Amino acid sequence: LLPTVAIVGRPNVGKSTLFNRLVGKKLALVDDQPGVTRDRRMGEASLVGLDFRVIDTAGYEDEDPDTLPGRMRRQTQAAVDEADVALFMVDARAGVVPLDEEIARWLRGSDTPIILVANKAEGRSGEQGVLEALALGFGDPVQLSAEHGEGVADLFEALLPII
Numbered sequence: 485l486l487p488t489v490a491i492v493g494r495p496n497v498g499k500s501t502l503f504n505r506l507v508g509k510k511l512a513l514v515d516d517q518p519g520v521t522r523d524r525r526m527g528e529a530s531l532v533g534l535d536f537r538v539i540d541t542a543g544y545e546d547e548d549p550d551t552l553p554g555r556m557r558r559q560t561q562a563a564v565d566e567a568d569v570a571l572f573m574v575d576a577r578a579g580v581v582p583l584d585e586e587i588a589r590w591l592r593g594s595d596t597p598i599i600l601v602a603n604k605a606e607g608r609s610g611e612q613g614v615l616e617a618l619a620l621g622f623g624d625p626v627q628l629s630a631e632h633g634e635g636v637a638d639l640f641e642a643l644l645p646i647i
């Protein structure tokens with residue numbers, strides 16, 4: 485059985501962009517069960533020979549924004565509980581916002597190892613956000629540009645000792 489990596493974080497930080505980059509054409513499973521699993525995608529990834537399953541938490545687009553945190557929390561919790569490691573993604577350009585801090589509080593109580601990922605870190609425009617991410621208390625963030633494919637080697641190095 486392949487190890488499982490969940491990608492979690494608030495909407496629009498780039499989770500699905502990383503999922504698509506990792507999984508590419510190998511989208512093996514689309515989970516259509518009811519409940520929390522209906523909003524997520526699963527796929528198989530291979531990163532420099534490291535094989536794992538990836539869970540992309542997603543699908544709030546059609547929801548009443550007032551119900552977002554509860555649903556996101558259930559979905560995030562379910563994915564993290566199932567995973568061997570979770571990538572907690574923040575947006576380095578936007579910096580840390582209150583919802584990131586709230587998710588950080590949920591994740592702090594989890595037994596699953598967490599790797600903090602500061603996405604959209606291409607160029608220098610993410611530097612301030614990277615510093616803010618450090619203050620979330622999950623150590624040095626892996627700096628990534630999911631869209632441009634930068635930082636993938638650092639992500640590999642962070643995953644390697646865990647999975």
Ligand code: GDP
Pocket residue numbers: 494495496497498499500501502542603604605606628629630631632
């Ligand atoms: P999700 O809601 O967390 O799944 O985020 P998406 O993957 O849908 O991405 C949200 C937006 O951020 C899209 O417009 C992406 O093109 C953009 N995005 C994703 N990764 C990057 C990145 O590395 N750099 C920049 N500048 N934009 C990105």
Ligand code: MG
Pocket residue numbers: 499500501541542543
């Ligand atoms: Mg998404």
